[in-house]
Amino acid sequence: MTEAQWNVFCTFRDAFKKKCGEWSKFSSELDSLQKTAASSDTPPYNIETPVVYNTALDDITKDSVIKLIVIGDNPGKSEQLAVNSKYLVGQAGKIAEGFFRRNPELKIDFRKNVIILNKTPVHSAKTKHLNFIDHELKSKDSKACNLILESQIWMAQKTAELHKALYDAAVQEGLSKSDLPELWLVGYTELKKGGIFIPYKETLMKEYEGSDAWGKVFVFQHFSMNRFLVDLKQFCKENPDLKLTSAISKTGTIHKKEIFQ
Template sequence: MTQVEWAAFSAFREAFRRQAESWNRDFAAELAPLQRRAAERDTPPYPLETPVVYNAALDEVRAEDAVRLIIVGDNPGKDEQRAHNRRYLVGQAGKLGDGFFRARPELGIDYRRDAVILNKTPVHSAKTAHLRAVIRDGSPAVRRLVQESQLFMAEQTARLHHALCGSGCMLWLVGYAELKPHGIFSEYRDALLRAYERGAASAWSRVLVFQHFSQNRFSVDLKGFCGGTVPADGTLAQRLFELGTRHKAKIFEHTAR
């Protein structure tokens, strides 16, 4: 990273760390029972250790690293909130994402070295859909937390991407369904667009939208878009850009401006 890019990344990382620690300190006692109760419907018991999760992998990024891709997932799941992890996309979905890039070296991206992984909110739930129950059953303060965390992450992520896009950094929003109107992350979607329009417009063309890696939806969608076979040559990057742009247009076409 250049000095300017490193300064921007360091500022983002510190702001995110402080905010996540503050939310965890203030809301963990109230969040944890809600998160456990939401998971009871369809998830085996698991140790709930971190109700609000900062991505500790960010602490391993150094000034000499090149951030070529920002991947924005949904929210931390069971594996991500474990105390020995506290990292994003380390469960099955993360393994699928890692495998996609490993199998396609022509993209020139090491998933764990060249990509920064963020989420639309750091508030944990075993499954993303469980956030609806957390919001529904929580106090007004918890509902505001889920909303404010999305606004915070959208604004901070747009600012970071704008600082890094001069070196060619792309941003992938993975997780199509909950960005739609009335989706869990529709407020994130709206806040993200406002942030780009307000101060990061030059980076907007480098934002793409995809299906989530979870359950192999990303690869299935890409394969279908490519006519049944994902290209294994220099055309893959262009096909990804076309697919991500198509999804972006559909997701953001009804967003209020």
């Protein structure tokens, strides 16, 4: 990273770590709701980290080359384990890692060149469980009643700031358009009408107003259950003359238009 990019990243990382610490004050209350939400369709498991900071961010150094920011939904069962406390380390993460490894022309190591974030750091076994957690927090008039909303807005604002700053610094360095850092929103079901992540979507779009970096924001199916791969393979099948990089950007643009209408 350039000096400017490194400073921007460190500012973001420190603020994110501090914010997760603040939100973790509600862990005991979240823990019980997360267990209740999971009980309907998930085998029992130990909840170790109700609010998950991605410790993989601490492994990034000034020498790291960041080419991509990937935004998942929220930390799942594997991510919240104390031994992990990292994002996309479950099956979906392995699929993503494998995709980039099998396509070296993309020149991206998923564990070295990618900043992985979520739309909220609040854990749930399944993303849809956030609706129950959010409803219960509000119905109990808890001090954490706005946590799901607040965390989404904060993450959208700070993530957009991070991407725009990395993008602008890369432009100033004279990088070619194809080498400018991208942001991938991976998983968009809950970004649609009535979804839990509507506040994230609306905030993100507002933060990019007037910024050229918006052109490097793309939307994809989630890596889980191979949805990303199936979707991309189908597009490549229908457009056999396209190179993989073009197929990825066009697929991501199609879904972006669907979500950000």
